[in-house]
Amino acid sequence: MRKKSWVWSFLVICLTLFVIAGCSGGSKQTDGEISGGDAKSSGESSDTIKIGVIVADTGPASALGKPEADVARLLNKQLKDKDFNGKKVELIIEDYETDDTNAVVLMKKMISEHNVTAVVGGTQTSTSVALMGVAAENKIPLVALGVLNDDQLNEYTVQAPQSNETVLQNVIDYLKDNNIDSVAWINARDGFGQTGLPVFEGMAKENGIEIVAKEDFDAEATDMTVQLTKIKPKNPGAIIIWSRPPGAGIIAKNYSQLGIDVPMIQSHAVSNQGFLDQVGADGLGVLVLGSKLNVLDSLEDNEQTQLFKDFAEPFMEEYDYNPGPFGGYAYDGIQMVLQAISEGNTDSESIKKYLETISYKGVTGTYNLSPENRNGVEGDGMAILKVGDNGWEIE
Numbered sequence: 001m002r003k004k005s006w007v008w009s010f011l012v013i014c015l016t017l018f019v020i021a022g023c024s025g026g027s028k029q030t031d032g033e034i035s036g037g038d039a040k041s042s043g044e045s046s047d048t049i050k051i052g053v054i055v056a057d058t059g060p061a062s063a064l065g066k067p068e069a070d071v072a073r074l075l076n077k078q079l080k081d082k083d084f085n086g087k088k089v090e091l092i093i094e095d096y097e098t099d100d101t102n103a104v105v106l107m108k109k110m111i112s113e114h115n116v117t118a119v120v121g122g123t124q125t126s127t128s129v130a131l132m133g134v135a136a137e138n139k140i141p142l143v144a145l146g147v148l149n150d151d152q153l154n155e156y157t158v159q160a161p162q163s164n165e166t167v168l169q170n171v172i173d174y175l176k177d178n179n180i181d182s183v184a185w186i187n188a189r190d191g192f193g194q195t196g197l198p199v200f201e202g203m204a205k206e207n208g209i210e211i212v213a214k215e216d217f218d219a220e221a222t223d224m225t226v227q228l229t230k231i232k233p234k235n236p237g238a239i240i241i242w243s244r245p246p247g248a249g250i251i252a253k254n255y256s257q258l259g260i261d262v263p264m265i266q267s268h269a270v271s272n273q274g275f276l277d278q279v280g281a282d283g284l285g286v287l288v289l290g291s292k293l294n295v296l297d298s299l300e301d302n303e304q305t306q307l308f309k310d311f312a313e314p315f316m317e318e319y320d321y322n323p324g325p326f327g328g329y330a331y332d333g334i335q336m337v338l339q340a341i342s343e344g345n346t347d348s349e350s351i352k353k354y355l356e357t358i359s360y361k362g363v364t365g366t367y368n369l370s371p372e373n374r375n376g377v378e379g380d381g382m383a384i385l386k387v388g389d390n391g392w393e394i395e
Contacts, residue, residue: 046087046115047086047087047088048087048088048089048090049084049087049088049089049090049117049341049346050089050090050091050092050110050114050115050116050117051089051090051091051092051116051117051118051119051120051334051337051338052091052092052094052106052107052110052111052114052116052118052119052120052121053068053069053072053091053092053093053094053119053120053121053330053334054094054096054103054106054107054110054119054120054121054122054127054131055068055069055072055093055094055095055096055121055123055145055330056068056095056096056097056098056123056124056127057069057095057097058095058097058098059097059098059099060098060220060246061098061123061124061244062098062274063244063245063272063273063274063275064123064124064244064245064269064272064274064326065095065098065123065326067272067321067323067324067326067327067330068123068145068326068327068329068330069093069095069330070315070318070319070323070327071315071323071327071330071331071334072091072093072120072330072334073093074314074315074318074319075091075331075334076090076091076093079091084338084341084342085342085344085346087341087346089338089341091334092110092114092116094106094110096121096123096127098123098124100124100126100127100130101130103121103122103127103130103131104130104131104133104134107119107121107131107134107135108134111134111138111140116140117140117141117346117347117348117351118140118141118142118143118337118340118348118351118352119131119135119140119141119142119143120142120143120145120160120330120333120334120337121142121143121144121145122142122144122145122146123145123146123326124146124190124191124192124244125146125147125148125190125191125192125195126146126190126191126192127146127191128142128144128145128146128148128157128159129146129148129152129191131144132144132152132153132154132156132157135154135156135157136154136155136156136157139156139348139349139352140156140348141156141157141158141337141348141351141352141355142156142157142158143157143158143159143160143333143334143336143337143355144157144158144159144160145160145161145326145329145330145333146161146191146192147159147161147162147163147164147167147192147195147268147269148163148195148375149163149164149195149198149199150163150373150374150375152195153374153375155352155371156352157374158336158355158356158358158369158374158375159374159375159377160329160330160332160333160336160364160377161268161325161329161364161375161377162268162364162365162375162377162378162379162382163375163377164195164196164199164200165199165203166377166378166379166382167267167268167289167379167382168196168199168200168203169203169379170289170379170382170384171200171240171265171289172203172204172207172209174265174287174384174395175207175209175237175238176207178263180209180237180238180263181208181209181210181237182209182210182211182212182235182236182237182238183204183209183210183211183212183236183237183238183239183240184211184212184213184214184215184231184234184236184238184239184240185197185200185211185213185214185215185239185240185242186214186215186216186217186224186227186228186231186239186240186241186242186243186251187216187217187241187242187243188216188217188218188219188242188243188244188247188248189216189217189218189219190219190243192242192243192244192267192269193216193219193242193243193244194216195242196242196267197214197242200240212234212235212236213230213231213234213236215227215230215231217243217247217251219243219247220247221247221250222250223250223254224247224250224251224254225254225257225258227251228251228254228255228258228260229258232258232260236262237262237263238262238263238264238265239255239260239262239263239264239265240265241264241265241266241267242267242269243266243267243269243270244267244269244270245269245270245272245274245275245278246278248266248267248269248270248275249270249275249278249279249283252264252266252275252279252282252283252286253278253279253282253283255286256282256283256284257282263287264285264286264287265287265288265289265384266286266287266288266289267288267289268288268289268290268291268325268382270288271288271289271290271291271294271324271325271385271392272324272325272326273321273322273324275288276387276391276392279387283387284387284388284389285386285387286386286387287384287385287386287395288384288385288386288387288392289382289384289385290324290325290382290383290384290385290392291324291325291328291363291364291381291382291383292304292305292308292381292382292383293308293311293312293322293323293324293325293327293328293363293381294322294324294325294383294385294392295383295385295392295393295394296308296309296312296322298393298394304380304381307361307363308363311323311328311331311363312327312363315327325364325381328362328363328364328381329364331362331363332360332362332363332364332367332377335360335362336355336358336360336362336367337351337355339354339358339360340354340355340358355369356369356370356371356374357369357370357371362377362381363381364377364381365377365378365379365380365381365382366378366380366381383395
């Protein structure tokens with residue numbers, strides 16, 4: 001009898017454990033799942049709306065990404081005291097360490113573990129392209145911080161920086177104003193570097209500007225004297241560089257060492273303190289497509305200047321350096337999502353639709369977006385800068 005009783009008790013215990021395990025397993029979502037329906041439902045009922053921020057706080061692109069990360073950290077502090085129609089907003093900030101694969105992993109983690117409703121990020125062009133695929137797959141709106149051309153953007157992505165065409169219009173205007181009708185072009189062989197030339201070629205042709213030489217270089221190269229030496233005998237009226245630090249700084253130093261005396265115009269990817277620190281005295285006179293944020297003390301007092309100061313002064317007080325245009329991209333990207341939330345859009349789909357038609361005055365420029373124009377920020381926040389003895393000057 002004792003043996004039968006023991007066997008019966010063992011079977012009852014096993015049956016009970018099986019039932020309990022079955023009940024709990026039916027309702028549990030694993031960490032790896034990215035579930036559209038269940039995740040969104042729980043997100044909408046939460047008192048906190050989460051926005052992902054993925055930037056290159058460290059690694060080779062940190063000269064661009066660190067101000068973006070610091071902007072996000074400062075905004076996160078400020079958001080603790082703000083209320084959005086009874087809800088709180090939190091920024092989930094991650095450093096992808098200038099590694100696109102890592103950025104994709106982090107975005108998927110944000111969706112599955114933090115249930116973010118939108119993402120702002122992708123310091124580099126290649127990173128923004130990688131994140132766009134995750135955004136579309138999971139129907140999450142992305143505000144890209146890397147520069148993209150129109151044909152690269154998908155329906156779940158809008159862009160914070162100006163388009164290459166908007167930026168390059170400043171180059172065309174400068175060349176025409178200074179009666180320069182020939183240029184040489186050099187770009188890095190990376191995501192950003194290769195986006196500029198196809199746009200500029202069309203604009204140059206329309207404006208009667210001849211491109212007398214085209215060169216490129218590996219983004220990790222440590223010397224570009226070969227490219228500059230090839231260009232020098234072509235006698236261009238100016239040299240345009242489409243790259244980011246550190247490559248952009250190396251080529252500026254080589255340009256100085258070779259004694260080339262035509263204007264060098266660098267892209268907006270170098271209008272930051274990291275570039276100034278890198279080039280030192282070798283950068284004197286180099287022109288850069290920059291932001292008015294870089295030269296706050298030189299601006300006239302007006303409504304736009306006050307907008308810049310309201311953003312930059314608290315930042316400089318907190319971190320003791322100018323946020324520059326890349327800090328501005330992150331600020332505007334996050335602020336556009338916050339504007340959508342403040343107007344009652346608390347889920348991913350409604351935020352996506354709001355961003356597609358947003359009108360917003362930012363520190364990067366004035367945004368007027370549409371489904372047909374997802375990088376529709378104007379150039380009113382830009383200026384051509386020059387590297388001077390004490391930093392940035394307006395050309």
